[in-house]
Amino acid sequence: MQDYTECDRYLLQFYKDVRNFYCKAVSSVYKKLPVFDETLKLLTITDYKNRDTHTFDGLVSLLEMFPCLKKELDLVKLEEEFISYQVLDIDALVKGSKIRMDTFWHKIGQIKDPGTGRNTFVLLPTVMKQLLVLPHSNADCERAFSTTRKNRIEAHGEATNAVLKGLLAPKVNMLSDCSCFEWKP
Structure with a gap:
């Protein structure tokens, strides 16, 4: 990079690469987000x-x-x-x-x-x-699935659906405003 023309050429290529990167990033965001829903x-x-x-x-x-x-x-x-x-x-x-x-x-x-x-x-x-109040994601459902999967795989591999339901109910209902010792199943 002895002369300025060579330096300018590298700088222009750098700016072009940065622009391409941002164009691809925005394009990816548009594909994933429901912008036109x-x-x-x-x-x-x-x-x-x-x-x-x-x-x-x-x-x-x-x-x-x-x-x-x-x-x-x-x-x-x-x-x-x-x-x-x-x-x-x-x-x-x-x-x-x-x-x-x-x-x-x-x-x-x-x-x-x-x-x-x-x-x-x-x-x-x-x-x-x-x-x-319409839900904007399925995070609650995914959270319940994750908890059920953990209970079935990690702790209770042979547990029936009734047992898993019994383990999941207190966790879900603990999100209410009452204290844990006041909660009635």
């Missing part, structure tokens, strides 16, 4: 910042994907609430700060109609909170 796009309806970009038809499409949420819903009443929500002054609720989505929807559910004293929004906050 329609359900995830529709779920952005739960964010109040997106209330102007979504339509009621989008909410209905989302509810079609989860029939258990749509069951026994009055879609006409839900649409009325959705339209009222879209024209609602959100700034008064948020007060310029960041707010968690579950807290936001709880506050929406607490808004009273000044004329009747009833809650203005009943169905919409319920539906949105149900959408917010």
Whole structure:
């Protein structure tokens, strides 16, 4: 590397290799992540910042994907609430700060109609909170499978399913709020 042209050539090759590395890394990420998943796009309806970009038809499409949420819903009443929500002054609720989505929807559910004293929004906050608690991964299932595998292989190779179920139940139920000595199987 006696002259600058040779040094420049190596430097240009280095930058080209770095760029190729990052292009391949981003390409790999796009293949593995559900970036273009329609359900995830529709779920952005739960964010109040997106209330102007979504339509009621989008909410209905989302509810079609989860029939258990749509069951026994009055879609006409839900649409009325959705339209009222879209024209609602959100700034008064948020007060310029960041707010968690579950807290936001709880506050929406607490808004009273000044004329009747009833809650203005009943169905919409319920539906949105149900959408917010949809599991985003299968980590819980995998954790249970892992615990079962460990119990079967390491400790109890000949154990029956009833025994494995008995060993797994206390571990799963210990995640509740009660103390271990207060838990009743």
